[in-house]
Amino acid sequence: MPGDENVKKLIAVLAFPFATHASPLLSLVQRLSPAVPEARFIFFNTAKSNNAIFLEDDKRWDSIRPYNVSDGTPENYVSSGSPMEPIENFAKATPENFRTAMETVVEETGMGFSCIITDAFYWFAADMAQELQAPWVAFWTAGPRSVLLHLDTDLIRGILKLSRIDGKMLDFLPGFSGICATDIPPEITCGDLNSPMPRMLHKMGLMLPKATAVAINSFEEIDTAMVNLTNSRFKKFLNIGPLVLTLPDLKISDSEGCLQWLDKQKQESVAYISFGSTVMPPPHELEALAEALETSGFHFIWSIRGNPEEKLPKGFLERTKDKGIVVSWAPQLKILQHEATGAFITHCGWNSVLESIVGGVPMICRAFFGDQRLNMRTIENVWGVGTGIGDGEITKDGAMKALELVLSSEEGQYMRQKLEDIRKLAFDAVQSHGSSTANFETLTAVITK
Numbered sequence: 001m002p003g004d005e006n007v008k009k010l011i012a013v014l015a016f017p018f019a020t021h022a023s024p025l026l027s028l029v030q031r032l033s034p035a036v037p038e039a040r041f042i043f044f045n046t047a048k049s050n051n052a053i054f055l056e057d058d059k060r061w062d063s064i065r066p067y068n069v070s071d072g073t074p075e076n077y078v079s080s081g082s083p084m085e086p087i088e089n090f091a092k093a094t095p096e097n098f099r100t101a102m103e104t105v106v107e108e109t110g111m112g113f114s115c116i117i118t119d120a121f122y123w124f125a126a127d128m129a130q131e132l133q134a135p136w137v138a139f140w141t142a143g144p145r146s147v148l149l150h151l152d153t154d155l156i157r158g159i160l161k162l163s164r165i166d167g168k169m170l171d172f173l174p175g176f177s178g179i180c181a182t183d184i185p186p187e188i189t190c191g192d193l194n195s196p197m198p199r200m201l202h203k204m205g206l207m208l209p210k211a212t213a214v215a216i217n218s219f220e221e222i223d224t225a226m227v228n229l230t231n232s233r234f235k236k237f238l239n240i241g242p243l244v245l246t247l248p249d250l251k252i253s254d255s256e257g258c259l260q261w262l263d264k265q266k267q268e269s270v271a272y273i274s275f276g277s278t279v280m281p282p283p284h285e286l287e288a289l290a291e292a293l294e295t296s297g298f299h300f301i302w303s304i305r306g307n308p309e310e311k312l313p314k315g316f317l318e319r320t321k322d323k324g325i326v327v328s329w330a331p332q333l334k335i336l337q338h339e340a341t342g343a344f345i346t347h348c349g350w351n352s353v354l355e356s357i358v359g360g361v362p363m364i365c366r367a368f369f370g371d372q373r374l375n376m377r378t379i380e381n382v383w384g385v386g387t388g389i390g391d392g393e394i395t396k397d398g399a400m401k402a403l404e405l406v407l408s409s410e411e412g413q414y415m416r417q418k419l420e421d422i423r424k425l426a427f428d429a430v431q432s433h434g435s436s437t438a439n440f441e442t443l444t445a446v447i448t449k
């Protein structure tokens with residue numbers, strides 16, 4: 001970079017390296033980079049996450065440079081295998097790992113950062129931005145409802161009296177009537193509120209209103225009740241998505257031939273199953289779902305991380321080989337856009353929800369943590385484009401009823417019609433006259449100022 005005289009600005013991008021956070025942030029930066037050709041974006045992230053999201057053969061984004069920061073793993077560390085451990089180690093190393101890396105880049109280039117773009121989790125960016133006298137753009141990777149709830153954490157904790165939230169409603173919050181307290185992100189109300197995630201999200205709720213702009217991978221028309229509420233709480237709240245509709249067609253690997261297999265299936269007949277990048281349902285729920293698929297006979301594609309032989313009932317793969325495909329990673333975006341896909345059994349991660357809307361596929365919801373229950377309620381009660389599965393946990397009976405409802409009933413068709421309306425709104429939002437395009441221009445102005 002030293003000696004590259006075309007580079008006039010340095011922009012720091014601070015990624016959260018877990019779940020599906022870093023890759024939508026990279027998508028945002030990829031979209032911004034042509035709009036700011038004089039800028040070089042330094043993408044600070046752990047080596048593991050950078051290696052996963054920066055594709056070897058993709059040279060299109062020369063102006064975006066991955067830069068590895070410490071993941072906080074102590075020397076000679078022996079993992080206990082807990083999935084929270086890497087997050088806890090990383091949280092302990094943050095923000096010093098980012099500060100050190102940023103200082104090194106400033107020394108190496110002789111340039112200062114003119115803007116910082118961060119995952120919205122990074123509340124400490126408010127101070128960094130003030131020190132640098134630079135704008136702070138925070139990127140929220142989930143939906144508008146969950147970010148609003150995090151702003152009101154203290155209020156919610158005070159009113160709900162944490163010990164007993166069952167049966168309590170959020171009617172005291174504008175825009176949330178009909179939502180149960182048990183549906184909101186658990187980090188707000190239950191468990192060890194002093195553990196790293198609840199603490200980080202609490203601080204985020206306090207600091208985020210200081211951001212110069214909060215960008216979100218969503219579109220205003222998806223939840224119009226939220227637009228005034230979010231606009232009134234932030235300096236600038238910019239819905240700029242769905243980002244999947246704004247990027248050039250990326251190469252999506254399909255080594256197991258899911259798409260070719262789908263080509264041979266009837267329209268809207270296949271259930272696609274995935275619980276995202278982090279969640280793994282407990283063994284008894286996997287078993288119940290496998291039994292439901294086998295007994296009902298619906299065709300399916302099941303994306304399940306790890307060895308499916310170990311995770312699914314004995315003999316399931318052999319017995320269902322004419323009905324379905326089981327893969328460790330699927331071309332989800334393409335599957336959801338295929339006309340043969342008729343239902344999506346999902347954990348309701350925000351990226352999956354948006355991709356299902358873009359594909360027009362009704363959802364069967366089994367939510368686990370974070371924003372997922374809230375997304376599930378919005379899918380069921382606000383948009384009417386999906387259904388829960390049993391009483392929360394997957395049971396054989398609950399899964400069979402949900403599959404029947406979505407794939408073979410009039411109600412499923414009705415969901416599809418509603419989805420078609422929302423889908424059109426999503427495509428409109430990213431057209432040249434659309435709301436997300438206008439918001440993206442505002443965002444570009446913030447970072448070029």
Ligand SMILES: O=c1ccn([C@@H]2O[C@H](COP(=O)(O)OP(=O)(O)O[C@H]3O[C@H](CO)[C@@H](O)[C@H](O)[C@H]3O)[C@@H](O)[C@H]2O)c(=O)[nH]1
Nearest residue numbers: 019020141142276277278303329330332349350351352370
């Ligand atoms: O076989 C697969 C499985 C998943 N995906 C992709 O992986 C992403 C999954 O993202 P998401 O649905 O958001 O799930 P998580 O990875 O679990 O996301 C975390 O981050 C989200 C955004 O903040 C939150 O909404 C979730 O609750 C949180 O778990 C999507 O883009 C999928 O297309 C594939 O391409 N192939």
